[in-house]
Amino acid sequence: MTIHWCGTGLSAIPGLRRLLQAGRDVKVWNRTVAKAEEAVGDLTNSIEAFDFDQVSAETDAGDIVVSMLPADWHVPLAEMCINKGAHFVSSSYIAPEMRELHGRAILRGVACVNEIGLDPGIDHLMAHHLVSDYRSSQAFSDANDLSFISYCGGIPKHANPFRYKFSWSPLGVLKALRSPSRSIRDFAELNVDRPWDAISSYTAPLPAPESFEVYPNRDSLPFMEDYSFDASWRVKEFVRGTLRLNGWAEAWKDVFAEVETLEGAAGDARLKEMSDQFWAENAYDEGEPDRVVLCVSLKAEQGEDLFYHKTFVMDAWGDEHGTAMARLVSIPVSLAVESVLAGEMPAGVSAAASDPRLVLRYLGEVDQLAQHLQVVDHL
Numbered sequence: 001m002t003i004h005w006c007g008t009g010l011s012a013i014p015g016l017r018r019l020l021q022a023g024r025d026v027k028v029w030n031r032t033v034a035k036a037e038e039a040v041g042d043l044t045n046s047i048e049a050f051d052f053d054q055v056s057a058e059t060d061a062g063d064i065v066v067s068m069l070p071a072d073w074h075v076p077l078a079e080m081c082i083n084k085g086a087h088f089v090s091s092s093y094i095a096p097e098m099r100e101l102h103g104r105a106i107l108r109g110v111a112c113v114n115e116i117g118l119d120p121g122i123d124h125l126m127a128h129h130l131v132s133d134y135r136s137s138q139a140f141s142d143a144n145d146l147s148f149i150s151y152c153g154g155i156p157k158h159a160n161p162f163r164y165k166f167s168w169s170p171l172g173v174l175k176a177l178r179s180p181s182r183s184i185r186d187f188a189e190l191n192v193d194r195p196w197d198a199i200s201s202y203t204a205p206l207p208a209p210e211s212f213e214v215y216p217n218r219d220s221l222p223f224m225e226d227y228s229f230d231a232s233w234r235v236k237e238f239v240r241g242t243l244r245l246n247g248w249a250e251a252w253k254d255v256f257a258e259v260e261t262l263e264g265a266a267g268d269a270r271l272k273e274m275s276d277q278f279w280a281e282n283a284y285d286e287g288e289p290d291r292v293v294l295c296v297s298l299k300a301e302q303g304e305d306l307f308y309h310k311t312f313v314m315d316a317w318g319d320e321h322g323t324a325m326a327r328l329v330s331i332p333v334s335l336a337v338e339s340v341l342a343g344e345m346p347a348g349v350s351a352a353a354s355d356p357r358l359v360l361r362y363l364g365e366v367d368q369l370a371q372h373l374q375v376v377d378h379l
Helices: 013-021 033-040 052-058 071-084 102-108 122-135 171-176 222-226 253-261 264-282 324-341 356-369
Strands: 003-006 026-030 047-049 064-067 087-090 111-113 145-156 181-185 188-192 200-204 210-216 234-244 290-302 305-317 348-350 372-377
Touching (some): 003 013, 003 052, 013 033, 013 324, 026 033, 033 047, 052 071, 064 324, 071 087, 071 102, 087 324, 102 111, 102 348, 122 145, 122 290, 122 305, 122 356, 145 200, 145 210, 171 264, 181 210, 188 210, 200 290, 253 264, 290 324, 305 324, 324 356, 356 372
Parallel strands (some): 003 026, 003 064, 064 087, 087 111, 145 234
Antiparallel strands (some): 181 188, 181 234, 210 234, 290 305, 305 372
């Protein structure tokens, strides 16, 4: 079985190199062959220019296609895989068009694994572990009020005045500022049109506790079912969100004000101008370390009585081997590829592994990637 790894951008390399170093049969596809050769040419000469038709022609039943390409390519590649009887892996969120392929993938016995990077990905693993741990604990009760939070952020290891730096084009970050979010706060649905309208403070339980600015991101509510929350549970808070350095909201206030006014084609053009400016002014310098902080927490209480409260906290930063973001996104992808090869992933469209054995195995690997990973018991 051949692994067709499509895309060798900044977030793809450590996982790709891991598979190559393990002796896996990998064919590398990238729009620019020279960039792929620079990234992994010391490990393989099986590198070709990405062309959908050519990838399709060379994909056989049982092969695995990994898409580390822009999101527009995921569904066409997954659909091609289903038609060929091949498997598909991506780190990206499951789009509605991807979810529609679920039935066809099951019929063909094909695994289409998504959301197995950092966020989404590692955060899912932590959530599955905490929910499973809570269910098996003496604290478990339908009478409890539950609070779940998951905050993740890629931030500068060394703060700059803008309180943020970019590893790749800022356009995606700017577009996300225009996206609404949905979460639960104080037992009620919280709908927010713009992230800056819901910024709050969160103290991460790191060895030296550190506070950050956080805000809800996307639609959190479908993940209650994904994380096996029972419909009968009393959910006081449920939010998946983004984490930023303190001072970020103040540093970006002029950005927020302008983004609020942008509309249509002219607005999109202005976003592109802003993206180019931010890239010129706030891109990481070569060798400059990035940092990733991820906190996932589950709490169960009744009134003033606290029965369960645990938090996964992860802190990682770039080193001489590369960025924290790259290894935390791409190495979980490589783990999912190996699970597909071993027949451990179910047929159909799915997100990060929820099987307790795989969750523990993957988290054990993550422990080797982060400088700090701990489950904090607050009781």
